[in-house]
Amino acid sequence: MDDIRLVLYRWVGRHGLDANQHAQLLREAGLGQEPAGLQQRLIQGLAVLAAALAAFGLLMWLAANWDDLGRFGRFALLQGLVLLLALAAWLLPRLRAALGLALFLVLGGLFAYFGQTYQTGADPWQLFALWAALGLPLGLALRSDVLLAPWVLVLMAAIALWWQAEAPSIRLFNSHLPAQIRGLQLLHWALLAVPLAFLGRPLRRWTGAGIWSWRLALLLAVGQLSVSALLLLFGGDETVLFSLALLLLAGATFGLARPAHIEIFGLSVLALALNVLLLAGLGRWLLEDHRVEPIASFALLTLVGAGLLSLSVKGLLAAARRQRESEQKLGAAA
Structure with missing residues (x-):
């Protein structure tokens, strides 16, 4: 689009067009209009950001009320969130990518809490590898970079932690x-x-x-x-x-x-x-x-x-x- 705009500017200067003709030329070229699909992409981006922030906020709320919930309450809350987000992603196709991202993040929080509670002795890379393995079917089902990009981050973190341990x-x-x-x-x-x-x-x-x-x-x-x-x-x-x-x-x-x-x-x-x-x-x-x-x-x-x-x-x-x-x-x- 920048190359087209520069060509039009040269055209205006070469032929001495006035302001009205310049504006009409830009309208004919489609440069004075909102890009196609901008509103839809903006809504999708805001939905993804909202889902990520909501999932992070829920995990922080759980951490802030750690002593009040008890072991059963923590597991029940995290597992309930996983089931609720999975059901919502299934029932709401338009918000499926955003809800899938929130589900992936909460799933990671569940694994982290499990490892912290029971002290299984597993290396950190094993938890990240498990998170990536269980998140892969979700990414393949959603078929979107909204989930596959965070999945790549988790998988690469698992590889890096494995290398550091080995x-x-x-x-x-x-x-x-x-x-x-x-x-x-x-x-x-x-x-x-x-x-x-x-x-x-x-x-x-x-x-x-x-x-x-x-x-x-x-x-x-x-x-x-x-x-x-x-x-x-x-x-x-x-x-x-x-x-x-x-x-x-x-x-x-x-x-x-x-x-x-x-x-x-x-x-x-x-x-x-x-x-x-x-x-x-x-x-x-x-x-x-x-x-x-x-x-x-x-x-x-x-x-x-x-x-x-x-x-x-x-x-x-x-x-x-x-x-x-x-x-x-x-x-x-x-």
């Missing part, structure tokens, strides 16, 4: 890294790919996932992979695994840069991660054993960082241009 020895500047950590690290990265594949384009006809839940999964996966790669580089001297992380990010960048699968948001996230890891690897090599004087090293890192940023921006602009040209060709063909 590989606590990876710390910065710790050169003694157990050999079994390598296998766990590969498993960690494989688990990060699961939600990306599940919410990806090939399965969307079955999952009902939208682009934003996939983008959130990509952001969290790239973040976890990048942090673990940095810890391996500076905490365990694992240059092989660090190089593998770079290759994985480069492969994902190549996949999203193909003309049929251009995704600017994903490419931006991957470009940022690649820049950070490349600069970290170069900095480790330069500063290790004082191969280069510190001042010269920092100057070189600054120049390389500026060059990588310039190349990233240039590549993203080229990808955006190819995407726009592809969309224009599809529109002309239609």
Whole structure:
């Protein structure tokens, strides 16, 4: 819409149109009207926000009256809310996504209270994994990013907590890294790919996932992979695994840069991660054993960082241009 508006402004200036003609031109182009579906989307957004705040408020009210309710009262209240929200989501199709989100949040509160009450000894990641597993059928039934995006957050939290529990020895500047950590690290990265594949384009006809839940999964996966790669580089001297992380990010960048699968948001996230890891690897090599004087090293890192940023921006602009040209060709063909 911004490109069309700029073209119209140039047209007005070129032909010397007055204010009335300018306003008529904007009306004919549809720029002076409310975007189609804005009111409906605004109502849906407010309903989702209200459901999330209501569920959070109920959990906070339960916490505030913790001593007055008793164990049976707490369980009865949480389980009753789960049943009530499930029934309401079934009976009210227009509010199904918002009520499903509230149900998912209350379900998490129920699991948290169960773990706190009975002290099962389970690790935190197991509770998050159970929450994600039991919330998945609800997400598949609703087929909406309103629920699938929070589900991604819970699942990625479970993966991160599992990695923290299974590989606590990876710390910065710790050169003694157990050999079994390598296998766990590969498993960690494989688990990060699961939600990306599940919410990806090939399965969307079955999952009902939208682009934003996939983008959130990509952001969290790239973040976890990048942090673990940095810890391996500076905490365990694992240059092989660090190089593998770079290759994985480069492969994902190549996949999203193909003309049929251009995704600017994903490419931006991957470009940022690649820049950070490349600069970290170069900095480790330069500063290790004082191969280069510190001042010269920092100057070189600054120049390389500026060059990588310039190349990233240039590549993203080229990808955006190819995407726009592809969309224009599809529109002309239609």
